[in-house]
Amino acid sequence: MKLSVVKPPKNILVIRLSAMGDVAMTVPVIRSVVQQNPEVHITVLSRAFFKPFFNDIPNVLFVEADVKGRHKGFLGLFKLSKELRLLRFDAVADLHNVLRSNILKFFFKIYLTKVIQIDKGRAAKKALTSGNISSFKQLKTTHERYADVFRKLGLQVDLSKHKFPVKMELNPTIQNLVGHDGKQWIGIAPFAQYQSKSYPLAQLMKVIESLSETSKYKLLLFGGGKKEGDLLNNMASKYEHTINIVGKLSFQEELRLISNLDLMLSMDSGNGHLAAMYGVPTVTLWGVTHPFAGFAPFGQADNCILADRTKYPLIPTSVYGNKFPAEYKNTIASIEPSEVVKKIVSLLA
Numbered sequence: 001m002k003l004s005v006v007k008p009p010k011n012i013l014v015i016r017l018s019a020m021g022d023v024a025m026t027v028p029v030i031r032s033v034v035q036q037n038p039e040v041h042i043t044v045l046s047r048a049f050f051k052p053f054f055n056d057i058p059n060v061l062f063v064e065a066d067v068k069g070r071h072k073g074f075l076g077l078f079k080l081s082k083e084l085r086l087l088r089f090d091a092v093a094d095l096h097n098v099l100r101s102n103i104l105k106f107f108f109k110i111y112l113t114k115v116i117q118i119d120k121g122r123a124a125k126k127a128l129t130s131g132n133i134s135s136f137k138q139l140k141t142t143h144e145r146y147a148d149v150f151r152k153l154g155l156q157v158d159l160s161k162h163k164f165p166v167k168m169e170l171n172p173t174i175q176n177l178v179g180h181d182g183k184q185w186i187g188i189a190p191f192a193q194y195q196s197k198s199y200p201l202a203q204l205m206k207v208i209e210s211l212s213e214t215s216k217y218k219l220l221l222f223g224g225g226k227k228e229g230d231l232l233n234n235m236a237s238k239y240e241h242t243i244n245i246v247g248k249l250s251f252q253e254e255l256r257l258i259s260n261l262d263l264m265l266s267m268d269s270g271n272g273h274l275a276a277m278y279g280v281p282t283v284t285l286w287g288v289t290h291p292f293a294g295f296a297p298f299g300q301a302d303n304c305i306l307a308d309r310t311k312y313p314l315i316p317t318s319v320y321g322n323k324f325p326a327e328y329k330n331t332i333a334s335i336e337p338s339e340v341v342k343k344i345v346s347l348l349a
Contacts, residue, residue, distance in 0.1 A: 008037070008154035009090030009114070014044045015104060016095040017065055021270035021295075022142075023050045026095055027057070027277040028298045029146040032162045034059045037155045043087060052252045053277070056165045063087075067100065074103060081107035089113060093149045116152045118145050125293055129323075131314045141294040162298075164279035168256040177248055178218060178257070183241065184348055186211065187257075187264040187280075189222040189271035190232075194321040196288045197268050199332055205235060206337035207265075211344065212239040220245050220257070222271055263348055265340070267332075268321065272297045281347050285340065287332030288324040290316035305343060308334035 016026050023046055034040060034057060041059050048064040063084070065071055071080040081104055092108050094101045094117040105115045127135035147157040170178075178185065188208065192198045211217050219242040221232040229246035236244040249257065258264065258271075259278040266272030266282060268289045275282045276297030283303045284296070291304045293316060309315050312331045317324040324331075 008040070010040055011088065011090045012040060012042050012150075012153065013084060013087070013089040013092045014042055014095060015092065015101045016044065016046050017067065017100060018096060018098075019270065020050070021273040023047075024053060024270060024273035024277050025142055025295075025298065026146055027053050028162050028164075029143055029150070029157070029159065030054070030060060031057055031165075032147070032157055032159055033150050033155060035163055036157060036161065040155065043089070045084070049251070052255055056168070077103045078107060080104070081111075085111055091116065091153050093153065094118060095146050095149060114153075116149050118149050120145065121294070125319050128290075128293060129316050129318050131317075136292065138292045139294045141296065143298055145294070159298075165259075167278070168259045170256055170260060171253065174249065174253055174257050177245075178220065178243065181218070183216060183218040184262040185220060185260065186217050186344065186348075187220050187222055187261045187266075187271070187275060189264065189266040189269065191223050191228055192267040192269040192321065196324055196329055197286075197321040197332065199267060199285050199335070200330070201231065201235070203333060203335075203337050205238070207340050207344075208235065208239050208242060210337065210341045212241050215241065217241060217348075218243070220261070222246070222254070222258075263344060265344060266297075268295065272300070276300050283340070283343055283347065285332060285335055287321065287330075288312075288315055288317045288328050289319065289321045292316065293319045295319075303343070303347070305335055305339060307331040 016023050030042060043061045043063055044054055045063050045065050051062045054060050054062050070076060091114040094115055097117045097120055108115050121139055124139050143159055147159055150157045190199055190204050208219055211219060221236055221244045223232050223246045232244040232246055236242045258274050261280045264275035264280050264282045266284050268284055268286050272282050272284045282297045282300045286304055286306045296304055307315060311334055312328055317328055
């Protein structure tokens, strides 16, 4: 009697509907999947804004989830599941595992479609942020958690063999904005979702001043919205070789620029993951959060600069930076500007 061999799926739907950084973290994993399994075709289901992340990956299509419009609520997700069913997927890789994706999972199981969900390691992360010294250890990275989903579908995924794409071509708009003076390009993204993860602007300005004075670097300031744009405009006006990018480029043009950076300085935030998905050396600053939770940018674990845990032993107080004791609000300020500059200069040397 011959045993039947279950063949890995060739047409896979990937669900990741969340924030920019989370979606960006899927990019090197999905690249690895199609690089190492060339017979596989992937369709990414996410918000329309994130479509440019996947433009350079062969065998990958993109479908918009309009969760604030026609796909809103239970009935909207049912409508979405019917639309997706027409694409005849062999399996679904749920890299989200929240209420919306669980509802979609229910509908797909009705259609007898195999669904594998990410194990987010919630219990281990809760222990990590409990303040218990015995629980302070490196957890599995989010990238490996994503990769595990595809492995459970029978695919080969070795993230150490991932290959980055070539840098994207710069159009005249970007070239005219940044200039052609031969300096190394450093992206600086000083903001994060929570203040507890944002480096104080006074200290950041010391970093910018030190880098500007060398005349070796072009400093490109990234952010979003009018308030951040105004702050960065003021900052850029004080230092030579410093340009505020906010409002000057489309999002797709920003991605092209980021892919051509020599280095990115970011908080524990989405911009760090954007740079890392293009293989740009990425220095990240960490306050009440910690890379042990698994959210360091892809391939950049050695470039994380951490707050003083001797002074603040409860770090990490939360996974996302939204919970912390009052006296921990400014933990990130314990990172000295000279330490940041030293790290940047050493990576660019």
